[in-house]
Amino acid sequence: MSGLVEATRDAYGRALVQLGAEREDVVVLDADLSGSTRTAKFAEKYPDRFFNAGVAEQNLMNMAAGLALAGKIPFASTFAVFATGRAWEQIRNTIAYPRLPVKIVATHAGLTVGEDGASHQALEDIALMRAIPGMTVIVPADGDEAEAAIRSAVEIDGPVYVRLGRSKTQPITGGGFQRGRGTTLSNGEDVAIVACGIMVSAALEAADYLRERGASCRVINMSTIKPLDEDLLVRAARGCGAVVTAEEHNVIGGLGGAVAELLSAVHPVPVVRVGVDDVFGQSGDPEGLLQYYGLKYTDLASACWRAMEMKG
Amino acid sequence: MEALAQAGSGHPGGSLSSADIVATLFFDVLELDANDPQWKDRDRFVLAKGHAAPILYAALASRGFFPREELSTLRKLGSRLQGHPDMLKTPGVEASTGSLGQGLSIAVGLALGARMDDAEWGVYALLGDGELQEGQVWEAAMAAAHYRLSNLVAIVDNNGLQIDGPIVEVMSPEPLADKWRAFGWSVFEVDGHDIEQLHATLVEAQKAEGPAVIIARTVKGRGVGFMEGECSWHGTAPSEDQCRLAVEELRGGLL
Structure with missing residues (x-):
């Protein structure tokens, strides 16, 4: 794939350093993975506001809670499988x-962790976080969006889960982020792909591929992912009559689950x-894994044909 | 006790074993303002053994955080007094607890925050001895010593019993004092029903370099003959008759 710039975790590291300069109340905690999660940059700059819990994720989360009770805005980071599972x-x-x-803010989510294998590939984290009342769940698609989401998370009153990846992404969003708002990156009327994270760029590729073959894809x-942009989804369901969801996550409980739950109740397609x-x-390797597990743009295109066939 | 009887469920045993500790903290140690529960310089108390909520509520009501009559709403639908402490509902409750093993970590975070701000307030956490079986307690113990948190005092209500039996039979956390010492804490051991000793030790513990723990030897169900030392009273509320007997005995003990 061409045009890969930075991983969403890299943008996180950058955003934290900026926030550290702007706000005294921002503190950061990690569990012995600060190099990988990119919190190390903040630690270097603001050592008095960085706490390494060591390999102790439960204590990490509850120390963060204690710091929040003391009036701080804590960012707690480790790999997604440990943050949301352990x-x-x-x-x-x-x-x-x-x-x-x-x-x-958890990094190394999804298959594209790569060589570390299944123990480190969180494929259930969106489901786990989404099931908790009051939790905001964010999955940025590229570095620019990740940076904007991190900055926005500070302003959100309450807990936030941000899912970041290890691998480099293509810049496709142009930045900007508003909680609870999806964005339409490509217009179309035959089918809509609703994607998050690295699957957004695959969705754009799939849309091009389908367009060349006579189908218009939104x-x-x-x-x-929570709170879900219900208006945008219902408009897509009305306008296209068929929806495909795309995520680097188990098909159970994540974005696809959220979309299916909403549409089945409000506008079934x-x-x-x-x-x-x-x-x-x-x-x-990340590319090989995406291919093996059926997460390439061609897989999305096939799913789109299936969805279009199912239309009445 | 009356609140528990009216609720028909709850944890009398561990509430009574903690009663003297909580009373000492709330009447002799903690600086609080019932008229301003969020007063920024208040001391912070975390009830890590959240199932002892009734004794915390009794202390808060006595200090005027809410009317004493409200105690009878304990555990009832719509009550501010949840089965386990809820900081969003109950004035004076610092942290929502109830899931064992998490309170000390919360206290460590609070103590780190206080130190960042050069704040004067202290952090106190009350843990159960069965709770020490949770691995997270030791993650937090390690962190408190690592960060040399002199503004943190933990108290262990060492009543020796848990739901399924004596702690040494279920899963022994002994030797308690040696374990805390090995984790880098100053350790004090007291009779958890001797208020003067408790008070003196709390004052002493505040002065310790680094985190301090007070292991308070207590009796589960303390003050009520038929509850004392009986693990069956961990999570069972008294009937009306049992409550009457218990209250008579507790009142008698105050004479």
Whole structure:
């Protein structure tokens, strides 16, 4: 793939340093992965506002809660599988239930972790976070959007989960982020692809591919998965009559689940969910993994044909 | 006790074992303002053993955070007094707790925040001894010593019992004092029902370099003969008759 610039985690590291300069109340916590999560840049610049919990994710989340109680805006980072899995109940009971403004920014989400394999490839984190009342769930598509989302997270009153990746992304959003607002990146009337994260660029490729073959495809970047942009989705369902969702996540409980839940209740149309089909990942290079698990633009295009066929 | 009986469920045993500790904290140690529960310079108290919520509510009501009559709404639908502490509902509750093992981590975060701001207030956390079986407690213990948090005092309500039996039979956390010492804490051991000793030790613990823990030897169900030392009273509310007996005995103990 050409035009790859930076990973969303790189943008996170950059945004944190800016926020550190702007706001005294921003503190950052990590669990021995600060180089990988890119919080190390903040740590270097603001050592008095950085806390390394060591390899102890449960304590990481609850120390963040304590710092929030002391009036700080904590960012707590580690890999997505540990943040949302190992410390789920800490997040549920001690961050979300008291509505504390802890920003959980997890990196290395999805298959594109690559060679580390299934133990480190979080494919359930969106589902886990989305099921918690009051949690904002954000999946930026590129570095510019990640930076804007991080800056926006500081202003959000309450807990936020931001899902970031390890691999470089194509700049496609042009930046900007508004909580709860999806953006239409490409117009079309036959089918709509609703995507998040790295799958947004795949969706754009799929739209080009379909256009060459006579189908017009709308592409929506749904970077906030909770709260979902219901208006935009219903408009897409009305306008296109068929929806395909695309995410680097289990097809259960993530973006596809959220979209299907909404549309089945409000404006039923065929919804085909593209994601990892309820299996664990494995070691491999990111591109090879995306291909193996059916997350390439060609897979999206096939799903679009299926969805269009199902229209009445 | 009456609130528990009216609720028909709850945790009398661990509330009574903590009663003298909580009373000492709330009447002799913690600087609080019932008229301004969010007063920024107040001391912070985290009830890590959140199931002892009734004793915390009793203390808060006695200090005027809410009317004493409200205690009878404990655990009822719509009440501000949840089965386990909810900081968004109850004035004076600093942290929502109830899931064991998390309170000390919260206290560590609070203490770090206080130190960043050069704040004078102290942080106190009350833990159960069964709670020490949670691995996260030791993650937090490690962190508190690592950060040399002199503004943090933990108290362990060492009543020796948990739901399924004596802690040493279920999963022994002993030797308690040695463990805390090995984790880098100053350790104090007291009779958790001796208010003067508790007070003196709390004052002493505040002065310790780094974090301090007070292991308070207590009796579960303290003050109520038929509850004392019985693990069955961990999570069972008294009937009306049992409540009457218990209250009579507790009142008698105050004479």
